[in-house]
Amino acid sequence: MFKVGEALVGDEPNLAHIDLVIGEKDGPAGQAFLNSLSKPSQGHTPLLSVIRPDLPAKPSTLLVPKVTIRDMEDADKAFGPVQEAVSRAVADSVEEGVIPKEQAEELVVIVSVFIHPEADDFQKLSRFNYGATRLAIRRAMEGFPDVDKVLEEKDKGGHPIMGTRTVKLRNPPYLQIAMDKPAIEQQLNLMEQLPESDHLIVEAGTPLIKKYGIKVIEELRKKDEDAFIIADLKTLDTGHLEAEIAADAGADGVVISGLADVNTIEKAAREADKCGIYCILDTLNVENPVDLLEKLEDKPHIVELHRGIDEEYAGKEHSAWGDIPAIKEMTKEKLVAVAGGITQETIGEAIGAGANILVVGRAIANSKDPESKTRDFLESMGKAWSESEKEKFGDIEQFRWRTDF
The missing domain is CATH 3.20.20.70 (Aldolase class I)
Incomplete structure (x- = not known):
């Protein structure tokens, strides 16, 4: 198994953007999991995702910040509301059967999280990252989007930073x-x-x-x-x-x-x-x-x-x-x-x-x-x-x- 999911939830500066991979421990996802733990990059140190101290999520989940952790204030956001939200979303996905319970020990989840440097609301950080992680997991496990969906939607909207501009003429005259x-x-x-x-x-x-x-x-x-x-x-x-x-x-x-x-x-x-x-x-x-x-x-x-x-x-x-x-x-x-x-x-x-x-x-x-x-x-x-x-x-x-x- 090698599944990929993505989701964007919330609004700036507390928005959550989640990219994740779900795969077997003995596959490429497991190897990436181990490599990230053993060879962390400066400023983007991955951390095991825990619901609370001494209670890691299952499947084993790795949290990888996309934005550099500059100081203790940034670390508090990652180790606090974001870590808790992602871990709980993974556990709830198992409880609801989105991730099969019998596979929980065989899989790993790698979650890349975006934490805006100006994020200031721990409640929103928790809520948005929980929702985005749940959505990304469901999308990954169900293969959303399929190719037909991508082709159907690619010209209907725009990237939130780029805007809504499209260069296709799909609805004449x-x-x-x-x-x-x-x-x-x-x-x-x-x-x-x-x-x-x-x-x-x-x-x-x-x-x-x-x-x-x-x-x-x-x-x-x-x-x-x-x-x-x-x-x-x-x-x-x-x-x-x-x-x-x-x-x-x-x-x-x-x-x-x-x-x-x-x-x-x-x-x-x-x-x-x-x-x-x-x-x-x-x-x-x-x-x-x-x-x-x-x-x-x-x-x-x-x-x-x-x-x-x-x-x-x-x-x-x-x-x-x-x-x-x-x-x-x-x-x-x-x-x-x-x-x-x-x-x-x-x-x-x-x-x-x-x-x-x-x-x-x-x-x-x-x-x-x-x-x-x-x-x-x-x-x-x-x-x-x-x-x-x-x-x-x-x-x-x-x-x-x-x-x-």
Whole structure:
């Protein structure tokens, strides 16, 4: 047996974060147990877990502090409420049958504990570490989470220190706001006016990047750390290099021109995968997107069917919308964006054709009230909450549900 469990309970500075391993005495867990006792590291000295002096827990349990024990005050926390709580949680897990009683003498438990240097409440330290240890043990013994749970939950929430930012587009349709005007202050002001929504994508347009450089991505990110930001580079050569540059600047996606050589597009797609960002293929002036996609061994994550501004002014209609279902099947993320003169009146047609991402520029950027206009578009897409939902959950269009054990 070799089981691993983890749990986080409580709030700072008295929160408890438990990592633990449960295994046989004569296996790797037992060997690690002995090594830790015989070769303690300075400042992280492990200690046998006891419910009270002369009453160690069963299975034999080792408490390993993750944070350096600096002084007697820190030692009191580890040897007092945390040690007692962990030991009692192990014993209660045996009593309730989570750890089989008949195996208690054959197993060892190694528990890594986090004790915040500013923790100041012994009662909370005890309560939180007890609860976290119980939860971690149950998770370990029941194999939580399984692989399916990890894949289901990985994009729903965020690390408590990192935040809730996610870089996956899992719940279309999305509204992508194209910031094309080469006026940085105006675009930063627009960022501040956008409503909070999980269904917004921000596009740093080609003219904006050409004037200010790729660092404009960093400026936009400062305005909203959680925003999904695309760098519209319309790359024509060195696709791998420009994808890496976009990723290094903090972009979540990079736009490659469909007019680029097939090798350029494929290299960009591979580099985007390596960097953990999206590769978006822009079909501006591409006669047949389906033919192009069929030539690619490494497909883009998203295809953007793009009617340019000059084409729009010349009266050219959107093309290839009828091919959206086929195009979608040839993308890694099954996502198709449409761009070029999208209005509230044409949203229904675009979504009906199968579009997942609606790219809007001037209709929002030139509006006197961008926040209200954005909400109008979201509402037309069916992604604005009712007033009762807003009162209950706050003014966010999609609440991220995280279903922990």
